[in-house]
Amino acid sequence: MSDLDKLITLFESFPGIGARQARRFAFHVLTMNDAHNAQLAKLITGIKTSVTECESCHRFFSRYQAETLCSICSASNRDHSRLLVVERDSDIQAMERAGAYDGLYFVLGGTVPLLQSKDTEKLRAGALKATVETRLKNGLEEVILGFAINPDGENTTRFIESIIEPLLAAENKKLTHLGRGLSTGSELEYADGDTLKNALKNRY
Amino acid sequence: MSDLDKLITLFESFPGIGARQARRFAFHVLTMNDAHNAQLAKLITGIKTSVTECESCHRFFSRYQAETLCSICSASNRDHSRLLVVERDSDIQAMERAGAYDGLYFVLGGTVPLLQSKDTEKLRAGALKATVETRLKNGLEEVILGFAINPDGENTTRFIESIIEPLLAAENKKLTHLGRGLSTGSELEYADGDTLKNALKNRY
Amino acid sequence: MSDLDKLITLFESFPGIGARQARRFAFHVLTMNDAHNAQLAKLITGIKTSVTECESCHRFFSRYQAETLCSICSASNRDHSRLLVVERDSDIQAMERAGAYDGLYFVLGGTVPLLQSKDTEKLRAGALKATVETRLKNGLEEVILGFAINPDGENTTRFIESIIEPLLAAENKKLTHLGRGLSTGSELEYADGDTLKNALKNRY
Amino acid sequence: MSDLDKLITLFESFPGIGARQARRFAFHVLTMNDAHNAQLAKLITGIKTSVTECESCHRFFSRYQAETLCSICSASNRDHSRLLVVERDSDIQAMERAGAYDGLYFVLGGTVPLLQSKDTEKLRAGALKATVETRLKNGLEEVILGFAINPDGENTTRFIESIIEPLLAAENKKLTHLGRGLSTGSELEYADGDTLKNALKNRY
Numbered sequence: 001m002s003d004l005d006k007l008i009t010l011f012e013s014f015p016g017i018g019a020r021q022a023r024r025f026a027f028h029v030l031t032m033n034d035a036h037n038a039q040l041a042k043l044i045t046g047i048k049t050s051v052t053e054c055e056s057c058h059r060f061f062s063r064y065q066a067e068t069l070c071s072i073c074s075a076s077n078r079d080h081s082r083l084l085v086v087e088r089d090s091d092i093q094a095m096e097r098a099g100a101y102d103g104l105y106f107v108l109g110g111t112v113p114l115l116q117s118k119d120t121e122k123l124r125a126g127a128l129k130a131t132v133e134t135r136l137k138n139g140l141e142e143v144i145l146g147f148a149i150n151p152d153g154e155n156t157t158r159f160i161e162s163i164i165e166p167l168l169a170a171e172n173k174k175l176t177h178l179g180r181g182l183s184t185g186s187e188l189e190y191a192d193g194d195t196l197k198n199a200l201k202n203r204y
Numbered sequence: 205m206s207d208l209d210k211l212i213t214l215f216e217s218f219p220g221i222g223a224r225q226a227r228r229f230a231f232h233v234l235t236m237n238d239a240h241n242a243q244l245a246k247l248i249t250g251i252k253t254s255v256t257e258c259e260s261c262h263r264f265f266s267r268y269q270a271e272t273l274c275s276i277c278s279a280s281n282r283d284h285s286r287l288l289v290v291e292r293d294s295d296i297q298a299m300e301r302a303g304a305y306d307g308l309y310f311v312l313g314g315t316v317p318l319l320q321s322k323d324t325e326k327l328r329a330g331a332l333k334a335t336v337e338t339r340l341k342n343g344l345e346e347v348i349l350g351f352a353i354n355p356d357g358e359n360t361t362r363f364i365e366s367i368i369e370p371l372l373a374a375e376n377k378k379l380t381h382l383g384r385g386l387s388t389g390s391e392l393e394y395a396d397g398d399t400l401k402n403a404l405k406n407r408y
Numbered sequence: 409m410s411d412l413d414k415l416i417t418l419f420e421s422f423p424g425i426g427a428r429q430a431r432r433f434a435f436h437v438l439t440m441n442d443a444h445n446a447q448l449a450k451l452i453t454g455i456k457t458s459v460t461e462c463e464s465c466h467r468f469f470s471r472y473q474a475e476t477l478c479s480i481c482s483a484s485n486r487d488h489s490r491l492l493v494v495e496r497d498s499d500i501q502a503m504e505r506a507g508a509y510d511g512l513y514f515v516l517g518g519t520v521p522l523l524q525s526k527d528t529e530k531l532r533a534g535a536l537k538a539t540v541e542t543r544l545k546n547g548l549e550e551v552i553l554g555f556a557i558n559p560d561g562e563n564t565t566r567f568i569e570s571i572i573e574p575l576l577a578a579e580n581k582k583l584t585h586l587g588r589g590l591s592t593g594s595e596l597e598y599a600d601g602d603t604l605k606n607a608l609k610n611r612y
Numbered sequence: 613m614s615d616l617d618k619l620i621t622l623f624e625s626f627p628g629i630g631a632r633q634a635r636r637f638a639f640h641v642l643t644m645n646d647a648h649n650a651q652l653a654k655l656i657t658g659i660k661t662s663v664t665e666c667e668s669c670h671r672f673f674s675r676y677q678a679e680t681l682c683s684i685c686s687a688s689n690r691d692h693s694r695l696l697v698v699e700r701d702s703d704i705q706a707m708e709r710a711g712a713y714d715g716l717y718f719v720l721g722g723t724v725p726l727l728q729s730k731d732t733e734k735l736r737a738g739a740l741k742a743t744v745e746t747r748l749k750n751g752l753e754e755v756i757l758g759f760a761i762n763p764d765g766e767n768t769t770r771f772i773e774s775i776i777e778p779l780l781a782a783e784n785k786k787l788t789h790l791g792r793g794l795s796t797g798s799e800l801e802y803a804d805g806d807t808l809k810n811a812l813k814n815r816y
Contacts, residue, residue: 002674003662007655010648015636020702024627027701029656030663030672036622037660041653043619044641048649050615051642060642062614089639091392098397100404144407148391179406181383183390183399187352188295188382193302195387200304202383202406203348206470207458211451214444219432228423231497233452234459234468240418241456245449247415248437252445254411255438264438266410293435294428499800506805508812552815556799586800587793587814591807594795595760596703601710603795608712610791610814611756 056131058107058124059089072096072105079103081141085128085160087111087153091146103144106131112159114151125163132164142174149180260335262311262328263293276300276309283307285345289332289364291315291357295350307348310335316363318355329367336368346378353384464539466515466532467497480504480513487511489549493536493568495519495561499554511552514539520567522559533571540572550582557588668743670719670736671701684708684717691715693753697740697772699723699765703758715756718743724771726763737775744776754786761792 001009004026011022029037052063054070061070072078072092082103086092087110095101109124132143145160147153161175168175180198182191191199205213208230215226233241256267258274265274276282276296286307290296291314299305313328336347349364351357365379372379384402386395395403409417412434419430437445460471462478469478480486480500490511494500495518503509517532540551553568555561569583576583588606590599599607613621616638623634641649664675666682673682684690684704694715698704699722707713721736744755757772759765773787780787792810794803803811 003655003659004672004674006651007659010652010655013640015640016633021628023702026659027672028625028627029659034657034660037656039618040622041657043615043622044649044656045646045653047615047619047638047641048646060616060639062616086392088393090635094392094395095400098400100397100401144404146392146403149386149388150391153391176407178392178403179383179385179408180387181385181402181406182353183384183387184353184396186387187354187357188290188298188350189292191298192388193304196299196302197304198385199350199382200348202385202408203380204383204406207451207455208468208470210447211455214448214451217436219436220429225424227498230455231468232421232423233455238453238456241452243414244418245453247411247418248445248452249442249449251411251415251434251437252442264412264435266412294431494800496801502800502803503808506808508805508809552812554800554811557794557796558799561799584815586811587791587816588795589791589793589810589814590761591792591795591798592761592804595762595765596698596706596758596790597700599706600796601712604707604710605712606793607758607790608756610793610816611788612791612814 057092057105058109058127059092059105077102080135081139082144083132083135083140083142084144084146086146087148087156095146108147108156108160111147111152111156114155125160128160129163129167132167136167136171136173140173142176143168144176144178146178261296261309262313262331263296263309281306284339285343286348287336287339287344287346288348288350290350291352291360299350312351312360312364315351315356315360318359329364332364333367333371336371340371340375340377344377346380347372348380348382350382465500465513466517466535467500467513485510488543489547490552491540491543491548491550492552492554494554495556495564503554516555516564516568519555519560519564522563533568536568537571537575540575544575544579544581548581550584551576552584552586554586669704669717670721670739671704671717689714692747693751694756695744695747695752695754696756696758698758699760699768707758720759720768720772723759723764723768726767737772740772741775741779744779748779748783748785752785754788755780756788756790758790 007026007029008019008022011017011025012019014022014025017025029040050062051060052068053059054061054073055068056073057070059070067074079102083106084095084101084103085106085108086095087108089107092105092107095105106128107124108128110122112123132140143164145157147156157177165175179202180195181202182188182195182199186195188196211230211233212223212226215221215229216223218226218229221229233244236244254266255264256272257263258265258277259272260277261274263274271278283306287310288299288305288307289310289312290299291312293311296309296311299309310332311328312332314326316327336344347368349361351360361381369379383406384399385406386392386399386403390399392400415434415437416427416430419425419433420427422430422433425433437448458470459468460476461467462469462481463476464481465478467478475482487510491514492503492509492511493514493516494503495516497515500513500515503513514536515532516536518530520531540548551572553565555564565585573583587610588603589610590596590603590607594603596604619638619641620631620634623629623637624631626634626637629637641652644652662674663672664680665671666673666685667680668685669682671682679686691714695718696707696713696715697718697720698707699720701719704717704719707717718740719736720740722734724735744752755776757769759768769789777787791814792807793814794800794807794811798807800808
């Protein structure tokens with residue numbers, strides 16, 4: 001396999017990239033000047049040095065010194081009594097943009113697909129359990145599960161519940177889920193039954 | 205204008221139909237046999253005789269005898285203490301399919317667009333006011349507003365609130381709205397701020 | 409079945425209309441005034457009187473008196489030596505809009521699907537054969553097949569060739585096909601092999 | 613700007629990649645192991661050494677030794693009397709896949725946009741002129757222009773014609789264009805006027 005084909009293959013492993021676009025990427029690199037490519041290569045090899053995983057919530061953050069906690073986990077004004085468990089780093093970004101939550105987060109790192117018998121080892125289920133156990137000794141009052149409202153997200157909810165509900169129940173603490181109902185853009189005519197049931201239950 | 209052009213123009217007034225499809229419809233009529241077209245014409249002219257507007261909720265229903273109330277409004281086992289106001293007949297269908305609501309309905313017949321200065325005369329705002337006044341003397345406890353979660357729907361909500369909130373407040377009865385939050389298919393990453401705020405507020 | 413359901417079912421038979429939109433159409437009729445619906449019904453039942461099929465090309469046209477030929481077939485300045493066979497009336501409209509053709513047309517009325525064993529009886533294959541035979545005695549020099557460039561269109565081309573090629577060959581007249589190549593909007597990178605081959609062959 | 617933001621910005625410059633996907637790419641790199649990232653970086657910096665631009669047609673090819681011509685330009689069985697000028701390397705791939713052309717190519721490297729006053733300096737117009745002049749002394753009979761059938765492609769055609777038509781005319785050689793007409797998938801009803809005119813002109 002030629003170097004060009006190797007490069008195309010690596011680009012094909014990028015999320016959402018097919019053969020044709022991977023080839024475009026390789027041609028893009030070929031037309032960029034050497035300084036640009038050198039910088040790109042340097043950032044790719046070095047990014048893990050300057051970006052690290054937060055020890056507490058496991059999201060990635062840019063480390064400037066030797067800090068091990070991200071800006072949210074190290075902030076003094078966040079509410080440490082609540083922990084919102086999400087699938088991805090980008091879910092945290094969306095919540096922070098909304099400015100509606102001031103508690104802490106935990107990034108599970110994936111979902112438990114309903115149909116595939118994918119191993120759940122990549123998920124940080126063990127780390128979540130340990131985090132909940134530690135935080136229960138430090139004022140944790142509520143764990144909120146915030147996975148997608150789809151089969152994989154709901155399967156993940158059940159999986160995580162089975163792990164942490166006993167811990168929370170033993171301490172008489174709450175396990176909650178993000179509320180369901182009509183979301184922005186919803187019309188009754190096109191909403192599914194579950195959404196309508198929840199919209200009625202959560203009426204305000 | 206030829207008869208063909210007249211027919212095409214009438215089909216263009218059908219909801220969601222443009223010039224090209226209106227022409228297709230006219231050609232469809234041209235290729236159908238006379239018996240088919242006669243039946244279609246008879247149903248079009250006669251439909252208002254057999255389908256009538258419910259005197260109470262204003263949705264259309266097929267009348268078999270001289271009844272003036274639809275099957276929901278005339279059912280003995282519906283909860284008459286709650287009234288859900290919706291835009292369209294099809295919203296009622298969606299709620300009934302979900303099987304989550306056993307109260308009564310009221311079809312407003314449209315929305316109050318935010319940007320257009322469309323007259324609100326076609327809406328049954330006066331009829332809604334009269335219905336609420338009458339039902340308040342007969343055990344009404346709650347009016348639920350169930351319009352779409354978009355600018356027009358929200359503008360309609362404010363318009364209807366301005367009309368019926370005083371009536372309900374005077375009798376110490378509730379005016380509520382369908383609950384908001386994550387709907388089926390929602391992912392945090394793609395949800396807007398309002399939806400996330402509501403999802404957090406309505407967590408369960 | 410109620411009259412409303414009957415009307416919805418008839419609207420569902422309209423080209424491209426599903427259950428939901430058919431229901432909308434029925435509601436549209438219910439909200440229109442009686443005069444509007446009476447006019448619609450009258451046009452539906454009477455359209456076949458005022459719009460008739462051209463005896464020569466078989467497209468529909470609005471008849472004002474007792475004419476049996478459409479404006480194209482009865483025009484004195486069209487080139488009667490060429491006959492373009494197309495699937496639908498709307499194909500003629502597109503050709504006339506382009507202003508590129510001054511010969512005559514024949515509307516086959518459908519295609520011969522490649523996969524379905526649909527009967528070909530609805531197609532005007534017999535009428536086309538008769539038309540070609542008659543026109544051969546009146547100066548016809550060329551029949552052009554103008555079906556879609558897709559499996560059904562190409563299957564139809566083969567079917568019609570089998571019927572009229574012998575007639576034309578016997579008189580030493582031409583059977584041609586609309587030219588293939590890059591169409592407006594085409595980019596080489598996304599063009600299929602056949603299109604590129606034809607583009608090269610038809611280079612000018 | 614943090615290293616993470618720098619990397620995201622570089623990924624945003626990749627063709628067709630927006631802010632969200634660029635961020636995904638950066639996270640993808642963060643989750644890959646060091647060996648994978650080291651290989652990716654090495655290929656990015658080294659690709660220009662192993663992939664070079666063909667001296668004759670200017671497309672990129674993987675160089676194994678010190679060759680300066682790509683496999684097409686150095687093949688003994690290609691027809692050197694014809695030269696097909698295209699915009700991009702990927703256009704050559706499409707033509708070769710179609711297997712319809714056995715002449716030589718020239719990659720212009722871009723288009724002359726109709727509306728933007730973009731400089732044409734990046735295009736290899738000078739190199740094309742020199743190539744045509746040289747090849748005219750070596751049996752060149754025909755230059756085929758194969759740009760996209762859209763405003764930019766047609767503007768590019770006019771620009772290139774102005775440069776090389778005089779050269780070819782002086783030697784009594786041909787300048788041609790890829791043929792136009794119905795392409796695979798075309799239906800008459802939806803085809804534009806130019807395509808229909810060409811389809812009629814190129815009928816076969």
